[in-house]
Amino acid sequence: MKNILPFLIFLLCFNSIQGLAQDELPIRGLAIAAPKPNEVDRFVKFIHEELAPRHINTLVLRVDYNYQFESHPELRDEVALSRDEVKKLVASSKQHGIKIIPQINLLGHQSWGTETENLLTVYPEFDETPHVQIPEKYVWPNPDGLYCKSYCPLHPGVHKVVFALVDEIMEVFEADAFHAGMDEVFYIGDDKCPRCQGRDKAELFAGEVTKIRNHLAISDQRLWIWGDRLLEGKTTGLGLWEASYNSTHRAIDLIPKDVVINDWHYEKPVGTPVYFGMKGFDVVSCSWRKPEVGISHVEDMFLFRKNNPDEMKDRFAGVMLTVWSGVTPxxxxxxxYMANPNQKLEEKEMNQPWVTFVKMFDRYGELAQKE
Structure with missing residues (x-):
């Protein structure tokens, strides 16, 4: 008994520190591009020195084609992560209880600006809109309504390819959840697509979500997606980007309830997590580059958990800071910023994802200590 008592006291103290308000916001996340091979060591250092002390426990890494795939080597980026480099990321994250959720953009985001992404470059037959040409100089708006290309969800060959990629990165990242992206899908059910024309766009979107979810469920893995296509953009005033103008929002009543929704709003902390929660989904509230918005996301999720019935409380799963650049920038x-965090910054310098990251999770720490 003499020998075990100090050990028990140590465990209680250790758990009170490590388990900071686990019941309050179970998910504290960062979403960022997976590091390039030459960035891995620096990112591992960031995991040890910055993510762990801030009690980040979820890391969504946009892998896409930045991995040396064996199943489809023709889809690899020219410079891509090796298996050993991925295992470095996995080991450092596991050391701190951080779950990695790898992402490959499925359905939408198959092009960007003047570049077609790897899938449609190698397999152009999967293109939902082959009649829309990628311009030499991209502008928005444009006559084709081109933002990003989509693959055709009804093409008979597309899932054999993309599911092989999904299975491979899930194995190498030792993950139990996968992020399929699926945001900002403007091309779906195109009138010129021989398979999709005339079909209900909400049913097409829901069908693709369900197909991916069911594939993952075979291996007890869970699907995460961005939530914008499940919100109606016109009546709500949320607009074309944060919500849907092409009727995909009705898919919210057609997809399985175990899909995790990442509800992003970057200009204002819109209260749509309550909508998703009332529909039966677990939701993570996501911010980007405005510190005051990120702080509000944190405060709102604490309030939503406090002020809703027990049946809904845990659906307000947490918060995530999203970064839409590579690791190095x-x-x-x-x-x-951290070299002088108390400096007075101009608005442009303040409205940056790294500032928001610090302010957001500092606020989380303050609120968690009060609980």
């Missing part, structure tokens, strides 16, 4: 900005 983010870490360069973060390091420069």
């Amino acid at each position: 983010f870490l360069d900005g973060f390091d420069a």
